[in-house]
Amino acid sequence: MSAPLSQEQKIVHFLSRISFGPTPEEVQRVNRLGIRAYLDEQLEPEKISDNAAEEKVAALKTMRLSSRELFELYPPPKVAQERGMMPGEMNAPRFVILELQQARLLRAVYSQRQLYEVLVDFWNNHFNIFAAKGADRWLTTVYERDTIRPHALGRFRDLLLATAQSPAMLFYLDNWLSVSPNGAMARMPANARRRGLNENYAREIMELHTLGVDGGYTQQDVREVARCFTGWTLVRPRGDPEFRFEPRLHDQGAKTVLGTRIAAGGGVEDGMKIIDLLARHPSTAKFIATKLARRFVADDPPASLVSRVADAFRRSDGDIRTLIRAIVDSPEFYSPEAYRAKVKKPLEYVASALRVTNAETQVTPQLLRYLGRMGEPLFLAQPPTGYPDVSASWVSPDMLLTRMNFAADLVGNRVDGARVQATALRATQQFVRVIAPDSLSSGTRAALAEAEGPEALALLLAAPEFQRR
């Protein structure tokens, strides 16, 4: 299609991108306030009261606990045995991840701070942690809450630093074990696990967190960055974990990173310099602009948009609010090419179905299992790349089948934990207006006209049109 978007389409498009899916109520609100004012509101989430969502999340007790408390209450089986605890589903480490997944889906469905939640999900995936890796089972809850959430609409540099010093990241990408091979500690026999450099974090902070794989760094830069971050470590990973700079583990020599010389004896400042250098590097501006534009506009975002957002990144020193405005205010955002150009990833698909039908949701393991079968078990992406954000990744036959089965199960009220009310079952035509106004194919229109009640709704949620946003 090439006609410019109608006002109705613009609103639905806007809501499809800055939230986990439009609802009749939010469409009305945008109509009343206007897109600009609605966006302003969403960009100040701290001013939006969010009781419904927070009450539901508050019922998940692990969400409030520290890593130390989580480890105490949900210890690994061996420790549980030693303490004479009765092992069970409710005190296993897996329960911590389960509640974390539940909270993510509940907030996606119920939060009034939708744009904020979209960004929390985005940054969590950008700075991915595999929650099932060792001590990260007790660290990821805190990572999401205290590292990602405070900075999701803040400054990129602060977010980068927060992740660099977070126990979860120090553990996941092994930097806590990376030490100077010449340092005093490395030679102590008690330190069998820490005898030298570990490149894991140094590589990923450049490839995945900042510069991008083509951002202009070399293998030598990876070594040098790893040397700068020696001594950025973690104490008590399974007790009361905390970031610490340990000078005795640090490589005190001079380093050169991306052509910048870092003088000997810098201590903890070496790592701080790397954070600043990477956060302000032009490749980072471009890489982050590309990823955000990919999330909000199109798999292959227009170069004109990327370069404008990258400029905004440089001018604002990586202010995430400014970047979002640059994207949502752009002509590319409302271009016909961008309309419905993105395939919903599984979280977006499930949340948007629950939102549009106003289903009463208590997130259950069964509900979460659908997400797994669709390819996105939350917080469980093993590689540091996180989950992909391009359409082709989410449409394998098995994934499509799971979406169809989910739609039918949801509408048939066969999903444990989600109840669709009778009124919703009769509101299919109303939902069409908030999903894809004037954009259904003739085939889908005909099918919906022939079907009745619940079956029409199930078809709408399973149809190709509802897989896109």
Place this chain on the structure above:
Amino acid sequence: MNHSRRSFIKSAGLGFLALGLPPSFLVRAAGAQQGSRGKVLVVVFQRGGMDGLNVVIPFKDRAYYTLRPSIAVAEPAAGEERAVDLDGYFGLHPALAPLKNIYDKGHLAIVHAAGSPDNTRSHFDAQDYMEIGTPGIKSTPDGWLNRYLSEKRLSDSPFRGVAVSPQTPRMLTGAAPTLSLSSIEEFRLRNQSMAATLQKLYTQSTDPLFRQGGNSLFDAMARLRAIESKIPPSSATYPAGRFGNGLKQIARLIKADVGLEIAFTEIEGWDTHVNEGGTTGILANRLKEFGAGLAAFYQDLGDRLDDVVIVTMSEFGRTARENGNRGTDHGHANVMFVMGGRVRGGKVYGRWPGLAQEVLYEGRDLDLTTDYRTVCSEALARHLAQRDMARIFPGFRPAISVGLLA
């Protein structure tokens, strides 16, 4: 596998009649209407960068022990916690002991110092290059397994290319329709009353992405239901987990003669920066699952293995030197396994470049002497009779012939 019985049937000709056993070729002929007993190439991707040097151990290369003071696997000798001797120079990690028998029977070949020639140490890029088949060139739109399927149109079976993995792997994406599934039994719509309408919505959709996905899905579901009762259960015990399940489903599809030509599955968890260990540790645990899976597949397929070649690969090897944490960082060349009834196994192929400092790739990694595309080309040419290899691996000409298949 019951090797003696297999040789017996082969050599005894019509002797089976006396035993009252159904001749396997007649059983196959019955299945021929479905898709005939075709040749199958199975690719196993080990995601994360497997440490080939601790998988097939060069125990006679003394530098190996110097480079890896705390994670080296001891050379073969009496006792269990040591490498399993293959040829006097290389040994299998003890966790792979189940594969030794297959190697000895000549059905497992190993290619060392093999992999992708690009020097990237990014997981994502290295996997991508390996999957699109053009290391160093990112713009290639499709995967090399899909190019094979597009090249040959042996049948219109929706099972020509099947991935048992959560996502369709890059290696299998492209113009030819392919299928991904995780379980034969669960591959069905639960609400059958919607099936006809949904099929129409998808297969007649104006959205090409969903039209293609829908076509593959509904075609495959229909065919799978039609033959489901003929799909035999597994006759081997696979290790628990996604990898064992993947091989199990593939073996069942092979035995059901559904027209499978290319199969893919994967196993994660090879990114051993910390506590990789030697004979025990993270790598040993991954290898246990990997070896048990391949051994079960071998046993399960029995004499159908004559029609199957399975090739394993990982995006890169790891540093020759251990790092500071009893682990290894991202490196270069690796080791590949090739298993099948017609494989010239029982041998470690590939020129060994050595591990002395002056011959290490970029001063740190095992150098590469066999391009993985050479290994794959031999499987495609000898096993699947693909002639024009430039269509599969554009711009690549194998520099050497390994001779993996007769």
